[in-house]
Amino acid sequence: xxxxxxxxxxxxxxxxxxxxxxxxxxxxxxxxxxxxxxxxxxxxxxxxxxxxxxxxxxxxxxxxxxxxxxxxxxxxxxxxxxxxxxxxxxxxxxxxxxxxxxxxxxxxxxxxxxxxxxxxxxxxxxxxxxxxxxxxxxxxxxxxxxxxxxxxxxxxxx
Amino acid sequence: xxxxxxxxxxxxxxxxxxxxxxxxxxxxxxxxxxxxxxxxxxxxxxxxxxxxxxxxxxxxxxxxxxxxxxxxxxxxxxxxxxxxxxxxxxxxxxxxxxxxxxxxxxxxxxxxxxxxxxxxxxxxxxxxxxxxxxxxxxxxxxxxxxxxxxxxxxxxxxxxxxxxxxxxxxxxxxxxxxxxxxxxxxxxxxxxxxxxxxxxxxxxxxxxxxxxxxxxxxxxxxxxxxxxxxxxxxxxxxxxxxxxxxxxxxxxxxxxxxxxxxxxxxxxxxxxxxxxxxxxxxxxxxxxxxxxxxxxxxxxxxxxxxxxxxxxxxxxxxxxxxxxxxxxxxxxxxxxxxxxxxxxxxxxxxxxxxxxxxxxxxxxxxxxxxxxxxxxxxxxxxxxxxxxxxxxxxxxxxxxxxxxxxxxxxxxxxxxxxxxxxxxxxxxxxxxxxxxxxxxxxxxxxxxxxxxxxxxxxxxxxxxxxxxxxxxxxxxx
Numbered sequence: 001x002x003x004x005x006x007x008x009x010x011x012x013x014x015x016x017x018x019x020x021x022x023x024x025x026x027x028x029x030x031x032x033x034x035x036x037x038x039x040x041x042x043x044x045x046x047x048x049x050x051x052x053x054x055x056x057x058x059x060x061x062x063x064x065x066x067x068x069x070x071x072x073x074x075x076x077x078x079x080x081x082x083x084x085x086x087x088x089x090x091x092x093x094x095x096x097x098x099x100x101x102x103x104x105x106x107x108x109x110x111x112x113x114x115x116x117x118x119x120x121x122x123x124x125x126x127x128x129x130x131x132x133x134x135x136x137x138x139x140x141x142x143x144x145x146x147x148x149x150x151x152x153x154x155x156x157x158x
Numbered sequence: 159x160x161x162x163x164x165x166x167x168x169x170x171x172x173x174x175x176x177x178x179x180x181x182x183x184x185x186x187x188x189x190x191x192x193x194x195x196x197x198x199x200x201x202x203x204x205x206x207x208x209x210x211x212x213x214x215x216x217x218x219x220x221x222x223x224x225x226x227x228x229x230x231x232x233x234x235x236x237x238x239x240x241x242x243x244x245x246x247x248x249x250x251x252x253x254x255x256x257x258x259x260x261x262x263x264x265x266x267x268x269x270x271x272x273x274x275x276x277x278x279x280x281x282x283x284x285x286x287x288x289x290x291x292x293x294x295x296x297x298x299x300x301x302x303x304x305x306x307x308x309x310x311x312x313x314x315x316x317x318x319x320x321x322x323x324x325x326x327x328x329x330x331x332x333x334x335x336x337x338x339x340x341x342x343x344x345x346x347x348x349x350x351x352x353x354x355x356x357x358x359x360x361x362x363x364x365x366x367x368x369x370x371x372x373x374x375x376x377x378x379x380x381x382x383x384x385x386x387x388x389x390x391x392x393x394x395x396x397x398x399x400x401x402x403x404x405x406x407x408x409x410x411x412x413x414x415x416x417x418x419x420x421x422x423x424x425x426x427x428x429x430x431x432x433x434x435x436x437x438x439x440x441x442x443x444x445x446x447x448x449x450x451x452x453x454x455x456x457x458x459x460x461x462x463x464x465x466x467x468x469x470x471x472x473x474x475x476x477x478x479x480x481x482x483x484x485x486x487x488x489x490x491x492x493x494x495x496x497x498x499x500x501x502x503x504x505x506x507x508x509x510x511x512x513x514x515x516x517x518x519x520x521x522x523x524x525x526x527x528x529x530x531x532x533x534x535x536x537x538x539x540x541x542x543x544x545x546x547x548x549x550x551x552x553x554x555x556x557x558x559x560x561x562x563x564x565x566x567x568x569x570x571x572x573x574x575x576x577x578x579x580x581x582x583x584x585x586x587x588x589x590x591x592x593x594x595x596x597x598x599x600x601x602x603x604x605x606x607x608x609x610x611x612x613x614x615x616x617x618x619x620x621x622x623x624x625x626x627x628x629x630x631x632x633x634x635x
């Protein structure tokens with residue numbers, strides 16, 4: 001499977017330096033949309049997955065994160081937890097028309113997480129929808145340690 | 159994967175590993191080449207491992223990569239000992255196609271075509287998350303889920319005659335609204351009567367060629383006739399039903415300790431509480447989709463009447479048929495000479511029942527069921543008819559369309575620097591669209607050659623060509 005050249009980054013603040021870090025890339029496939037997601041650790045991986053999904057959907061920079069909510073998600077294992085996590089976030093978009101600016105993992109353990117998300121109600125005058133992501137699939141899902149961090153492969157229905 | 163050639167249209171995927179039955183692929187040599195490049199064949203084999211599968215895991219010539227189940231796949235499971243799988247139906251439950259034909263001819267409407275497509279574009283909400291003119295109260299929504307097209311007709315959206323010319327009369331009677339989650343209900347409340355996005359469309363076309371004059375006449379089709387083809391589904395409600403049950407069945411599979419080659423194949427025994435609940439909820443989504451297409455047809459009729467200022471009698475926009483492309487049905491088929499009750503999953507496949515089947519309306523008893531196979535927006539669509547061979551070989555099923563060859567991303571890449579709109583206009587096809595990248599993603603080059611797909615199912619005898627339709631004007635979501 002060929003990974004495409006497209007790489008999406010955001011600036012991550014560390015105490016000493018500012019450097020861009022790759023959070024995800026597109027996987028090319030007859031699939032509708034495949035993402036490979038990178039995290040330094042598990043919380044970072046789950047946060048990066050939320051970022052990746054909404055970075056595809058809209059310009060996150062245009063969001064203010066006016067509303068917040070705490071989510072509690074469970075799964076049978078890490079891949080299942082990842083699917084359930086993204087399923088919940090996508091419901092906020094597809095079902096409630098909310099665009100997520102930021103997700104912060106508060107706690108994560110085998111196989112449960114709690115997270116705080118910040119979001120805005122969709123306003124067609126303010127927000128541009130770049131890409132539609134309708135559902136997250138279990139197809140060929142992988143969430144695994146990779147190098148010094150974690151990696152996930154996720155395929156979406158668009 | 160090694161395929162064994164049976165004839166020019168049939169290839170067997172022999173049973174191996176955990177497969178309970180062999181695979182059977184309907185394809186030409188040319189189409190097969192494309193299939194081998196992606197993982198669709200492996201998916202045919204994966205489906206063959208599921209409990210209770212009967213006879214073979216089938217693939218139609220428009221097959222392409224799906225999640226878990228291939229798109230273009232047909233699989234039947236024993237009603238008592240088999241499984242039901244949301245992934246074997248797909249997210250867009252009862253995504254399907256409806257064809258209506260008018261008494262107008264292409265040359266009559268050509269001068270007003272632009273007015274017509276603009277009027278249609280105005281009256282039919284399309285695009286991502288589009289909402290409709292119909293706002294449902296909770297009790298009305300439950301009524302839609304129970305009664306499908308019949309609800310829409312009872313509210314003045316269409317005619318009784320439309321119902322008989324809809325698969326299952328536009329209503330799966332197994333529907334129980336209590337099986338549908340609050341989230342799915344919420345998503346369904348304001349999307350009825352909307353086209354949606356992606357590959358959904360409304361196409362004004364003309365009958366371009368007749369292959370079977372006797373059956374074409376029985377269907378009410380003639381050369382030059384103006385037709386309307388609608389492609390839409392159950393919108394967010396169907397997606398939510400699929401997603402809800404994928405989640406609960408993934409848990410169920412884990413609990414039962416069933417080993418699946420792909421988690422997207424998550425399933426439950428048909429005779430379990432969860433399996434029965436999914437079937438009832440899926441039937442609700444199927445009914446929602448039928449009501450949706452019924453309302454879309456009504457708006458289409460109204461737009462034609464306004465633009466051409468003629469009476470409904472002169473327009474005579476009669477429904478030819480409405481078929482599901484994504485569904486699971488309880489059906490009786492003869493297996494080894496004996497009738498057996500099965501749960502037939504068609505994911506990107508069309509029912510193609512033979513003449514004389516009891517579920518067909520009087521008009522189609524002698525002809526067999528009309529089968530509607532849309533192509534891409536620049537090429538052609540086909541009307542076919544169901545055959546006895548389909549009953550004997552494919553649980554009364556055939557292909558559903560052209561099938562993608564390019565991913566949406568690849569299509570966008572290939573379209574760079576081109577104006578797909580202009581290219582279509584140069585061919586005399588007017589297009590209106592909503593989504594920013596819809597035209598690029600759905601351009602003709604993204605799909606297989608529909609005529610090649612049609613020749614395979616016709617050649618194999620699992621449906622038979624009746625007429626070809628050419629697009630004149632298209633609305634994409």
